[in-house]
Amino acid sequence: MSRLRDRWTPWVAVAALVLVVAVTVAIVRREPELSLAGRRDAALATEIAAASLLVAAAVATWRASTVFAMLLTGTALAWLATEWNTPVAGPVFTPGLVLYAAWPALLAAAALHGLDAQRLSKPAVVLLTVAFGSGVGLLGVGSAVVFDPAAQGCGECPTNPLLVADAPRLGHALGQIGLALTAAWAVAFALLALARIARASPARRRWSAPVLVPAAAAVLLWGVDAVHGLERGFVSNDPTDRTLRLAEAGALALVAVGVALARVRARRTRRALAQLVLDIGAAPMPGEVRAWLADSLGDPTIALLYRLEGGEWIDAEGRETALSPPAEGEATRVRVAGQDVFAVIHRRGLLDDPTLLSELVTTASLALEHDRLHAACRARLEQLRASRARIVAEADSQRRQLERDLHDGAQQRLVAVALTIRLARLRIAPDDAELETRLAAAEAGVRAAVVALRDVAHGLFPAVLAEEGLAAALEELSEQVPRLVPRSLPPGRFPSEVESAAYFATVESLRLTQHDVTVEAVAEEGELRVVIGAGNQTDSMMLQIQDRVGAVGGTAAVCDGRLRVEMPCAS
Amino acid sequence: MRLVIADDEALLREGLARVLEDSGFDIVGRCGDAEALLRMVEARQPDVAIVDIRMPPGHGDDGLVAAEEIRRRHPDVGVLVLSQYLDSRYAARLLEEVPAGAGYLLKDRVSEVAVVADALRRIADGDCVIDPTIVSRLVARKRARGPLDVLTEREREVLALVAEGRSNGAIGERLFLSRKTVDSYVSQVFTKLDLRESPEQNRRVLAVLTYLRST
Numbered sequence: 001m002s003r004l005r006d007r008w009t010p011w012v013a014v015a016a017l018v019l020v021v022a023v024t025v026a027i028v029r030r031e032p033e034l035s036l037a038g039r040r041d042a043a044l045a046t047e048i049a050a051a052s053l054l055v056a057a058a059v060a061t062w063r064a065s066t067v068f069a070m071l072l073t074g075t076a077l078a079w080l081a082t083e084w085n086t087p088v089a090g091p092v093f094t095p096g097l098v099l100y101a102a103w104p105a106l107l108a109a110a111a112l113h114g115l116d117a118q119r120l121s122k123p124a125v126v127l128l129t130v131a132f133g134s135g136v137g138l139l140g141v142g143s144a145v146v147f148d149p150a151a152q153g154c155g156e157c158p159t160n161p162l163l164v165a166d167a168p169r170l171g172h173a174l175g176q177i178g179l180a181l182t183a184a185w186a187v188a189f190a191l192l193a194l195a196r197i198a199r200a201s202p203a204r205r206r207w208s209a210p211v212l213v214p215a216a217a218a219v220l221l222w223g224v225d226a227v228h229g230l231e232r233g234f235v236s237n238d239p240t241d242r243t244l245r246l247a248e249a250g251a252l253a254l255v256a257v258g259v260a261l262a263r264v265r266a267r268r269t270r271r272a273l274a275q276l277v278l279d280i281g282a283a284p285m286p287g288e289v290r291a292w293l294a295d296s297l298g299d300p301t302i303a304l305l306y307r308l309e310g311g312e313w314i315d316a317e318g319r320e321t322a323l324s325p326p327a328e329g330e331a332t333r334v335r336v337a338g339q340d341v342f343a344v345i346h347r348r349g350l351l352d353d354p355t356l357l358s359e360l361v362t363t364a365s366l367a368l369e370h371d372r373l374h375a376a377c378r379a380r381l382e383q384l385r386a387s388r389a390r391i392v393a394e395a396d397s398q399r400r401q402l403e404r405d406l407h408d409g410a411q412q413r414l415v416a417v418a419l420t421i422r423l424a425r426l427r428i429a430p431d432d433a434e435l436e437t438r439l440a441a442a443e444a445g446v447r448a449a450v451v452a453l454r455d456v457a458h459g460l461f462p463a464v465l466a467e468e469g470l471a472a473a474l475e476e477l478s479e480q481v482p483r484l485v486p487r488s489l490p491p492g493r494f495p496s497e498v499e500s501a502a503y504f505a506t507v508e509s510l511r512l513t514q515h516d517v518t519v520e521a522v523a524e525e526g527e528l529r530v531v532i533g534a535g536n537q538t539d540s541m542m543l544q545i546q547d548r549v550g551a552v553g554g555t556a557a558v559c560d561g562r563l564r565v566e567m568p569c570a571s
Numbered sequence: 572m573r574l575v576i577a578d579d580e581a582l583l584r585e586g587l588a589r590v591l592e593d594s595g596f597d598i599v600g601r602c603g604d605a606e607a608l609l610r611m612v613e614a615r616q617p618d619v620a621i622v623d624i625r626m627p628p629g630h631g632d633d634g635l636v637a638a639e640e641i642r643r644r645h646p647d648v649g650v651l652v653l654s655q656y657l658d659s660r661y662a663a664r665l666l667e668e669v670p671a672g673a674g675y676l677l678k679d680r681v682s683e684v685a686v687v688a689d690a691l692r693r694i695a696d697g698d699c700v701i702d703p704t705i706v707s708r709l710v711a712r713k714r715a716r717g718p719l720d721v722l723t724e725r726e727r728e729v730l731a732l733v734a735e736g737r738s739n740g741a742i743g744e745r746l747f748l749s750r751k752t753v754d755s756y757v758s759q760v761f762t763k764l765d766l767r768e769s770p771e772q773n774r775r776v777l778a779v780l781t782y783l784r785s786t
Contacts, residue, residue, distance in 0.1 A: 407625070407655050408625060411655055411678075412580040412583060412655070412678075413580070413582070415583055415655075415678050415679050415681060415682075416580060416582035416583035416586055418679065418681075418682040419582075419583060419586035419587060419590060419681055419682050420582070420586050421682070422586075422590060422682040422684065423586060423589050423590055423593075426590070426593055443682060447679055447682065450679045451679065454655065454657065454679075458657070462658075463656070464658055464660060467631075468660065472660060475784070476658040476659070476660060478712050479657070479658060479659060479705075479708040479709055479712060480657065480658075480708065482708075482711045482712050
């Protein structure tokens with residue numbers, strides 16, 4: 001329904017313009033001397049051109065900001081209606097009487113409402129009240145109800161149906177007050193417009209100033225005219241009035257140009273965004289949406305953050321980040337159905353234009369949602385990986401502690417026990433052969449326990465791995481397990497979880513086979529690549545190894561009967 | 572022979588002292604940490620200090636550090652490091668840092684009094700001693716290049732004994748061979764493995780140990 005209305009209301013505006021122009025031309029032509037345009041056709045043409053440009057600009061913005069467009073159309077029509085305030089106006093004489101000073105108030109309302117439907121501040125509301133009160137109230141209706149054309153000696157004037165009682169002195173007073181107020185609010189409006197421009201961010205200023213500045217100029221010119229007519233109590237058509245009228249026409253034309261500029265800018269952005277959707281298609285790479293936004297909005301500092309259901313913010317790579325813009329930037333959150341969905345970090349003021357932001361959300365929403373899901377997925381994977389890594393690291397640390405406890409505690413005690421038995425053996429009577437045999441057996445048992453315990457402790461977590469790294473640990477392992485054959489091993493240190501993953505992959509391979517096991521490794525391109533040759537490896541045997549390697553973000557796969565483990569190890 | 576024993580496990584320390592006293596050694600000091608050990612060596616000037624590798628305060632390789640310190644300050648005092656670690660790296664480090672009069676034995680050897688006594692005497696003589704278990708593991712390792720394959724069984728036996736720190740004379744006694752035969756075996760082994768023979772016995776042990784570890 002509202003869409004249908006959107007479609008035909010602009011044409012109503014155009015039809016109204018045509019009608020008003022026709023009426024105005026007829027009135028001015030009938031008695032040019034009485035009009036503001038005067039005898040010169042060019043002046044009339046300029047007036048009509050200014051009105052037409054305003055209506056054209058209004059039609060162009062109708063869909064995006066209907067209220068603004070209607071106010072602009074009203075301004076254009078009222079601007080022409082100023083010419084109706086003349087004895088030869090016939091049936092529109094009274095409307096001319098009432099509306100001849102209405103256009104500056106309508107223009108002020110349009111400019112303050114703006115293309116982006118600004119909420120009116122209190123001073124703006126007061127100002128518009130004064131504007132309409134003085135323009136339509138005092139100068140229009142107020143003067144009309146006490147003006148009897150016939151009594152004032154205007155024989156050819158049509159009758160004034162609004163007339164209550166003829167009171168020329170009151171009419172004069174009302175006119176003077178109206179003109180004084182007009183001059184006052186014109187200045188106030190200019191100041192308000194300037195203040196708004198000064199306070200606006202650069203981006204908003206770029207597209208609001210071209211409308212506000214000429215609007216303020218037009219209103220000020222009207223204010224000057226009001227001062228000029230203050231003594232006589234009404235705006236007339238002497239040469240000064242006519243000159244000012246022409247200047248006002250120029251200012252109004254500039255308002256229309258300013259509106260058009262803002263529209264062109266918005267359309268360009270939308271086209272760029274539409275192109276973005278076409279270009280990134282169904283499967284944008286992470287970061288591609290960001291690059292395109294930076295390109296189309298002309299802000300290379302742009303960054304996109306997405307919000308997870310848990311409330312944390314992540315970047316396109318899925319890394320958790322704080323929603324804190326840099327010093328010269330700001331963060332704009334975008335909410336859908338009351339929920340933060342993503343945020344744009346950008347140059348200050350870039351997204352002040354709400355139409356731009358809503359264009360962005362509607363046009364790029366598919367791509368953004370895709371990017372967001374992608375980032376969320378990565379974030380979840382990263383959380384899982386981190387959790388696995390923590391579990392493995394915790395297990396390693398516990399095994400290391402256990403290894404220390406066994407070495408320092410149990411093993412030492414057992415050695416001491418063996419020693420004590422030995423002391424006892426030295427002190428038994430030479431003829432007690434049975435006791436000697438038993439003690440010897442006990443001592444041998446304890447010593448065997450020491451050896452067994454040492455092997456257990458070493459299998460838990462070799463101290464050499466933590467102290468000297470992978471190469472030393474594998475060399476040392478080969479001293480214990482002769483069938484392990486270390487080949488070339490990189491001497492440097494790597495992150496401890498990477499070293500232990502490589503080490504335990506080797507230990508597991510040794511466990512899975514009775515054959516010789518070769519191990520070689522190379523560190524290149526930020527990865528530690530380990531190749532373990534153990535004869536008859538298959539994927540199904542690799543579950544434990546894959547768990548460990550996966551926990552550090554690496555891969556393990558059997559290839560040509562050899563296990564290849566690759567782990568990122570950039571420090 | 573005068574000894575100082577440093578081990579934080581009191582039961583083991585006292586037991587070892589008793590066993591060694593029974594075997595005719597003179598225990599002039601006992602302590603439980605590295606600092607006390609250094610003071611005691613300073614004060615009592617023993618022939619050999621027996622040092623546990625893992626001691627307070629660090630519980631890491633404090634004993635090894637203390638051994639190096641003793642040898643630096645008191646070149647006449649030998650050091651026997653007792654370790655619960657089978658791997659050869661600490662042994663190699665000890666020999667690298669302490670050129671002579673040092674030994675590295677596994678801790679579970681302490682009840683084999685004869686082995687300990689033999690090691691102590693050799694250390695007091697300025698030789699070096701490496702635990703046979705560690706050496707035999709090194710020799711038994713499979714290797715990518717297999718350099719030990721060129722040696723005969725007998726030559727490998729000789730190589731292991733050299734690595735344990737035995738002199739040619741001692742090797743001869745062990746294998747029932749004449750000194751001359753052992754000399755020729757040793758030079759044969761060194762030639763085959765491309766090692767330089769050093770007149771100093773401890774240098775030759777380090778060379779062999781390093782060779783075994785690195786191949």
